[in-house]
Amino acid sequence: MANVLNCRTSFxxxxxxxxxxxxxxxxxxPEEMEFGAFVGxxxxxxxxxxxxxxARRPILVSDERKQFLEVNVDDGHLFVSERIDREQLCTQRLxxxxxxxxxxxNPKEIYSIAVAILDINDNSPSFHxxxxxFNISEQITPGAGFPFESARDPDVGTNTINTYQISxxxxxxxxxxxxxxxxxxxxxxxxxxxxxxxxxxxxxxxTAIDGGNPRRSGTARVIITVEDANDNAPQFEYEAYSATLSxxxxxxxxxxxxxxxxxxxxxxxxxxxxxxxxxxxxxxELFKLxxxxxxxxxxxxxxxxxxxxxxxxxxxxxxxxxxxxxxAKVIITITDVNDNAPVIQVISSSSTVPENAQPGTVVASxxxxxxxxxxxxxxxxxxxxQFPFKLEQYSINNYHLxxxxxxxxxxxxxxxxSISAWDGGSPSLSSQESVxxxxxDINDNSPxxxxxxxxxxxxENNTPGSSIFAVSAIDSDIGxxxxxxxxxxxxxxxxxxxxxxxxxxxxYALISFDYEELKHFQIxxxxxxxxxxxxxxxxxxNVIILDQNDNAPVIVSPLIWNGSASVDIVPQxxxxxxxxxxxxxxxxxxxxxxxxFYQIVKSTDPSLFKVGQNSGEIRTARSISxxxxxxxxxxxxVKDNGQPTLSSTxxxxxxxLENITENVxxxxxxxxxxxxxxxxxxxxxxxxxxxxxxxLMIIIxxxxxxxxxxxxxxxxxxxxxxxxxxxxxxxxxxR
Numbered sequence: 001m002a003n004v005l006n007c008r009t010s011f012x013x014x015x016x017x018x019x020x021x022x023x024x025x026x027x028x029x030p031e032e033m034e035f036g037a038f039v040g041x042x043x044x045x046x047x048x049x050x051x052x053x054x055a056r057r058p059i060l061v062s063d064e065r066k067q068f069l070e071v072n073v074d075d076g077h078l079f080v081s082e083r084i085d086r087e088q089l090c091t092q093r094l095x096x097x098x099x100x101x102x103x104x105x106n107p108k109e110i111y112s113i114a115v116a117i118l119d120i121n122d123n124s125p126s127f128h129x130x131x132x133x134f135n136i137s138e139q140i141t142p143g144a145g146f147p148f149e150s151a152r153d154p155d156v157g158t159n160t161i162n163t164y165q166i167s168x169x170x171x172x173x174x175x176x177x178x179x180x181x182x183x184x185x186x187x188x189x190x191x192x193x194x195x196x197x198x199x200x201x202x203x204x205x206x207t208a209i210d211g212g213n214p215r216r217s218g219t220a221r222v223i224i225t226v227e228d229a230n231d232n233a234p235q236f237e238y239e240a241y242s243a244t245l246s247x248x249x250x251x252x253x254x255x256x257x258x259x260x261x262x263x264x265x266x267x268x269x270x271x272x273x274x275x276x277x278x279x280x281x282x283x284x285e286l287f288k289l290x291x292x293x294x295x296x297x298x299x300x301x302x303x304x305x306x307x308x309x310x311x312x313x314x315x316x317x318x319x320x321x322x323x324x325x326x327x328a329k330v331i332i333t334i335t336d337v338n339d340n341a342p343v344i345q346v347i348s349s350s351s352t353v354p355e356n357a358q359p360g361t362v363v364a365s366x367x368x369x370x371x372x373x374x375x376x377x378x379x380x381x382x383x384x385x386q387f388p389f390k391l392e393q394y395s396i397n398n399y400h401l402x403x404x405x406x407x408x409x410x411x412x413x414x415x416x417x418s419i420s421a422w423d424g425g426s427p428s429l430s431s432q433e434s435v436x437x438x439x440x441d442i443n444d445n446s447p448x449x450x451x452x453x454x455x456x457x458x459x460e461n462n463t464p465g466s467s468i469f470a471v472s473a474i475d476s477d478i479g480x481x482x483x484x485x486x487x488x489x490x491x492x493x494x495x496x497x498x499x500x501x502x503x504x505x506x507x508y509a510l511i512s513f514d515y516e517e518l519k520h521f522q523i524x525x526x527x528x529x530x531x532x533x534x535x536x537x538x539x540x541x542n543v544i545i546l547d548q549n550d551n552a553p554v555i556v557s558p559l560i561w562n563g564s565a566s567v568d569i570v571p572q573x574x575x576x577x578x579x580x581x582x583x584x585x586x587x588x589x590x591x592x593x594x595x596x597f598y599q600i601v602k603s604t605d606p607s608l609f610k611v612g613q614n615s616g617e618i619r620t621a622r623s624i625s626x627x628x629x630x631x632x633x634x635x636x637x638v639k640d641n642g643q644p645t646l647s648s649t650x651x652x653x654x655x656x657l658e659n660i661t662e663n664v665x666x667x668x669x670x671x672x673x674x675x676x677x678x679x680x681x682x683x684x685x686x687x688x689x690x691x692x693x694x695x696l697m698i699i700i701x702x703x704x705x706x707x708x709x710x711x712x713x714x715x716x717x718x719x720x721x722x723x724x725x726x727x728x729x730x731x732x733x734x735r
Contacts, residue, residue, distance in 0.1 A: 009559045027078070031086035036079050039115060041688060042102060043076025050075070056104040063099040064089075069115065071102065074164055078113070086117045087154040117229040121159040121212025125151040127220035132206070138194040143598035145175060146188040151208035151218055162211035174206070188222065196226040196265075230268040230320025234260040236328040240563065243296075243332045247304040248339040251297075255287065260316035260326050268320035276327065283310055287332070293360070296324035297329060307369055325447040338425035340371040342379045342434035350400075352440045355409040363389065364401040364435055368421045376425035378398040383419050389437075391419075401435065409439040410476040439616035442533025443481040447473040449539040454525075456507070456543045461550055468498070471505040473537060475525035489524040489538065497521060498543070503673040507541070515547040516588050549593040549642025555650050557584035557698045564651035569687075572624045572658050580609065582652060583616035583696050585638040586705055593642035601649065602635035609634060609654070618652070629658050 006303045033044035041054045053076050070081040090096030100113040127149070134146055153160045164186035166174040171194060175187040192650070202224040209217045234256065243256040255451070262269040271292045275284060287310070288299040296312070312330040317323050324505045349364035370377040373701060380396055383389065388405035401417070415437045449471060456469040475482040486505040488495050499508050521543050528536035570580055589592040598616040603609060605628060610621045618634070632654040639647035 024112040024114065026114050026116070028118055029084075030118045030120050031084050031124060032120060033084065035081065035083075039078040039080065041076050042071055042078050042111075042113075046076075056106055059103040061101045062104070068098055069100060071714050078115075084117055086119050087123065089117065092154065092156050092160075117597055119156050119159055121155055121210065121214070121216060123154040123159075124216040125153040125161050125208035125210055125218035127151050127206070127208065127218060129220060131221040131223060133611045134188065134222070134224045135227050136190070136194065136224060137229060138196045139229045140190060140194065142190050142192055144190045146190075148186045148188060148206065148504060150183065151184050151220075153208070153210050153216075153218075155210065155212065158210075158448045159212035160210055161208050162215075163209050165207040165209065166222070167206075169202060171205060172202065192666050194226050194230050202226075209336065214270070224552050228265045228268050229408070230264055230318060230322065230324060232263040232268075233270050233324035234316040234318055234326035234720065236260045236316065236326055239328055241328065241330040243330070244335065245298065245302060245332060246335050247302040248337045248530050249298055251299060251301075253298040255296045255298060255332055255731055256330060258296065258314055258316075258328060260294070260317050261327075262324075264318065264320060268318055270319040271316045272319070273314060273316050276315050278313045283312065286310065287312065287316065288367065296332075302334055303339075304334050305340070307334065310334045316599055330693060336370055338376045338423070338427070338429060340376070340423075341429035341431045342369050342370045342381075342421035342423055343366050344381075344419055344421050344431055346433065346435060347438075349435060351436065352438045353403070353407065354440045354442060355407045355444075356442050357407060359403050359405060361403045363402050363403060363437055366391070366399045366401060366419060366433075366435075368397045368399070368560065370423050371426060372423065376423055378424040380424075381415055381419065381421045387417055389415070389417060407439050409478075411443060412439065414438045429543070434568055441478045441481050443477055443529065443533070444534060445476040445481075446535040447475045447484050447527035447537045449473045449525070449527060449528055449537060452539065454539060454541045456541060457546055458513060458515050459546045460548045462509050462512055464509055466511050467506045468511060468543075469507045469541070470510050471500075471525050471541065473505065473529075473539075475527075475529050477529065477531065481529055483530040484527050485530065487526050487528075489526050491524050492522075494521040494523055495559065498523060500525065513545045515545045516551070519545050522621055547590045547593055549589055549640060549644065549646060551588035551593075552646035553585045553596050553638040553640055553648045555585045555636075555638055555648055556583070556701060557694065558652065559694060564653060569622075569655045569657050569684075570624070572628075572656050574620055574624060574628075576622050578620040580618045580620065581652070583636055583638065583650070583652075584612070584617065584702070585616065585648065586702065587640050589640065589642060593640055595641040597639050597641070599637045599639070600634055601637045602633075604629055604632045604634075608632060611636065624656055628656060632656065685688045 005662050025042065025045050029037070029039055042058075043050065046361075048056075054073050058069075058071060058073060060069070062068065066082050068076055068080065068082045068084050071078050084098075086096050089098075096117040096119075098117065100115065102111050102113060103109070109545070129149070134147065136144075136146070148164075151161055151164075160182075161184050163184065164174050164176050166172060166188070171189045171190065171192040173189045174237055175189045177185050177187070179185060186208075202222075204222040206220050206226065208219075208224050209215055237260070241256050241258055245253065245255055252377050256275060260271055260273075263272060272291045274291055275289055286298065286300040286302060288297050289295075289312075290297070294316075305479075310332045312332065314328050314330055316328075319326075320334040336626070345367045347365040347367050350362075353361065353363055366381075368379045368381050370379050381391060381399060383391055388403060389401055389406060390404045392400045392402055394400055417435045417437065419433045419435060420430060421432075422428050424559050450473065454469065454471055458468050462468065471486065473484050473486070475484055484505075485502050486500050487502060488498065488500050497509065497511055497513075500506065501508070501512055507525075507526070510550045518580070522545070523541050525540055526536055528534050570578070583598055585596055585598075587596060596616075597613050598611045599613070600606070600609065600611050606722075608621055608624070608628060609618055609632065611618050618636075634652045634654065635649060636652060637647055637649050639645050
């Protein structure tokens with residue numbers, strides 16, 4: 001390939017040069033020549049001497065990718081250097097040639113060389129398929145043609161396909177036609193009428209022959225199947241079939257099987273079985289004929305009392321065109337057995353019976369029949385003993401269903417009574433029928449509350465109009481007899497505090513309750529039904545008001561004027577723990593909400609006085625010194641133990657007097673002054689008198705408040721400590 005390229009490069013260079021001479025040489029050779037085969041003498045054809053060609057350095061250039069030909073520089077011979085396949089080089093073109101060019105130097109000349117490649121008969125004809133299949137009906141008339149797919153031969157001219165042949169036979173020939181381009185086509189030709197019954201298939205050989213020398217050929221198998229024509233009607237094995245069945249055979253039992261044959265084949269011999277139009281619909285409901293297998297099976301219930309035998313007309317139809325039919329008869333005989341169970345029929349029935357119906361009340365009338373005869377038709381009948389009903393026979397095979405005991409709808413609302421009947425046959429046959437009886441309600445039950453007493457724990461300061469509780473009553477009756485209407489009996493002034501929803505029993509507060517004013521009250525709730533006459537029930541509802549911390553402590557001693565109080569004068573000589581005064585406060589709440597605590601919030605000297613946390617007593621924390629202020633101011637806080645905590649404050653002023661007994665000489669002048677002595681005594685007497693009177697009044701007031709708080713409407717609720725879960729007043733409170 002590299003030599004070829006080099007030659008082409010040199011050749012291109014030579015072409016570009018001026019003064020180049022040119023000429024053309026023609027040769028022809030057959031394809032498939034062996035390596036080194038002589039094509040022609042270039043030196044001789046160019047009229048060059050033998051020594052002249054090597055001196056002119058010839059270069060041979062081919063237009064093909066392969067260098068099929070080469071030149072011998074010494075003698076000028078052009079010879080074959082590669083295998084030349086005309087079919088590969090030029091396919092099926094009629095003319096095929098190789099184009100080459102030879103360049104000479106000194107002087108520079110270029111000559112064209114055309115080598116014609118001649119075809120040889122080196123390829124045999126071949127078919128695309130090795131076998132060809134034809135389905136031809138035996139009804140096709142002679143002269144019909146069936147085209148073949150043409151064979152293929154890569155050669156051209158006389159070497160290609162020249163004719164077709166078919167193997168010898170009595171029915172088929174071959175028809176060869178020449179197309180415009182010279183190619184040959186073949187067609188299978190029917191020359192004689194086919195008869196499938198004589199010969200159903202043909203296996204022939206199709207041969208394609210070319211015109212070469214020697215001649216070559218290719219073959220393919222031709223398989224012809226003769227299709228059947230529907231010219232035979234189905235034939236049954238027997239003209240009449242017979243079978244015997246008991247009348248109690250189950251559905252699906254095989255009665256008999258019919259069979260027909262058809263001499264045709266394929267769809268012409270595919271048979272379908274069916275009843276003829278003479279078979280009535282009633283018999284078709286008793287027997288089923290399988291259209292494919294011909295099996296006749298029992299489809300319905302056979303009854304000897306209705307028919308002793310059945311006659312069936314059957315037919316077999318093939319699937320040909322036109323469709324042909326064969327017919328036969330099937331006779332099925334029925335034998336009698338005890339196959340009729342007693343039939344229970346409820347002639348009349350009262351679906352509803354009042355629960356106050358008296359024993360002996362007729363509920364239903366029942367008839368029992370059996371189509372069998374003699375002992376097979378003798379019937380026995382009964383119902384279970386656990387029901388408050390019984391059967392009473394009033395004629396042959398006729399019964400009354402009556403009540404045998406008192407009914408109570410609240411115990412049993414309905415009865416599903418199973419009636420059993422059996423005959424005297426062997427084996428005995430039986431049947432059952434159910435009668436559903438509903439017990440209607442009468443108003444014989446009063447509404448009953450779910451509890452004998454209701455206790456409602458309600459926090460004070462509730463929202464008026466909110467639900468505080470709900471009572472519930474049940475009535476075993478149904479309908480209007482069980483519809484409960486709620487209400488409050490107006491038996492006292494307490495009924496004005498609440499109202500009740502008549503539909504669901506919800507109790508609503510009409511006012512906001514105050515524990516300090518009302519701690520407990522009681523109402524009567526009523527539940528009545530809508531029956532006639534109406535029945536009712538009552539229950540007691542105890543409403544207990546729970547305390548809420550809604551009152552702040554009130555300081556009653558010492559007396560407060562404009563938010564402050566003046567207390568007794570304290571001598572300067574008092575010791576630590578001296579009782580200066582006692583703060584007394586009260587709280588209108590109860591329990592933990594009324595438990596008070598005392599605290600000094602602010603004072604002139606925090607180290608001088610202290611207050612009892614629970615008692616409220618103000619005592620000196622240490623001895624009073626000369627450096628202490630004469631006037632001491634205390635801010636006292638009183639708070640309760642409720643949630644949230646409420647409190648009150650008061651400011652107290654305490655005056656500290658010097659001790660007159662300590663320096664007699666220093667105060668001798670003061671003690672001798674009668675006017676000053678008398679004024680001081682009078683002041684002390686008035687102050688102690690007022691304090692004693694005020695303290696006595698406070699004691700009396702505290703005793704009264706304590707007595708009022710300890711009073712209780714009921715001994716059951718005398719404890720003031722409850723566990724309360726805020727939110728809904730219907731929740732339960734626990735002591």
